[in-house]
Amino acid sequence: MVLKIEPLVAALAAIQEAYPNSCLILLSPQGKTFTQSDVPRLLNQAPNLQISIGDFITMGGEIPALAITDALVRAIPGAIQPESYQQETFQNSQLDFATYTRPEVFEGLKVPSVLLSGNHKEINE
Template sequence: MKFHVLTLFPEIPQAFFDNSIMARAVKKGIIAYNLVNIRDFAFNKHKSCDDKPYGAVNDKHVPGMLMLPEPLALALESVGAGFKSPETASNRPRVVYVTPSGTPLTQRLAQELSHEEELVFICGRYEGIDQRIIDGWVDDEISIGDYVMSSGELAATVIIDTVYRLIDGVISSESLAEESFSDGLLEYPQYTRPEIFRDMSVPEMLLSGHHENIRRWRLRKRVEKTLRVRPDLIEQARISGSLSEEAEKIIKELQNGNGSDPNDRRKPEKG
């Protein structure tokens, strides 16, 4: 997959692409990226990319500044994302505008985006971008949450991170299989060495070596946490048919007051 990021500050997403799992995916050739500086398409010597919005009332200016449409349109066209039309629908990359007023980002949407060959991200600044760009070039408006940020670059990297890790070869399928939201449930708690840390012990079940019991324990913990933190996910999983019969049985046990698990914790040995 190739990511095109249209931005006024390319150094921000550059750091993301240069580090950790993303850097390894780029080195392997699984991921490619192109950072496009929108200022390169500005017309004046100051490389200005913003202006005051229309709509003054009683001689009072609309607050804030808006990104100019022409430099942004040229930047989009430079990566093959021309004006939307039935004729260009099959041969132009999917264009995403990151905005608080967009569709909420979900794991399901990330899965959908991960099947694209190319994605183009518009990183807004100031009060956003001219609506004509949205109408003529943007395919998806996506929000990462119900809050406002000053940087579209940060929000774009969040979306890219949720998408690229789902592409074959980036992360093992085993690691993805039991992650939060993979089947409508949150992830189970995990532990590492030492076995006893500041009088807190690793649950005895995880030390038992009994694979099936460990699997059931983890599922129970996933159900417990989802019911406690995100009960809405349980209903969504039921509607989509992704909630297993085993998980439903655990839910009933917990709701009937049989939720205690004697294998949760071991008392630390006193020496």
């Protein structure tokens, strides 16, 4: 898609005038790859910056913008339960936490009995 520059510049200028403390984020393949460690900085009014969500192409900027918005909103106090945020993948330096569901046995692999108990204290241990 080719966009005319004048309306874009005028729109950005109007936004920055109306919200002088706002952060302008340009989603661009040339930008620094967005990571979970960027979330606190962006929530605290980072300066204007250029961000990439990875080395791939999407149909437009909506999905990358939504992904970044989702990551930011999750970090806002009250958006999700504090326990959920503290148990997030990136809080514990792990790729992902073990997740189990039914059936209890699949292809000879059994869900640990402690997980079936539902006792969160024992599960955390």
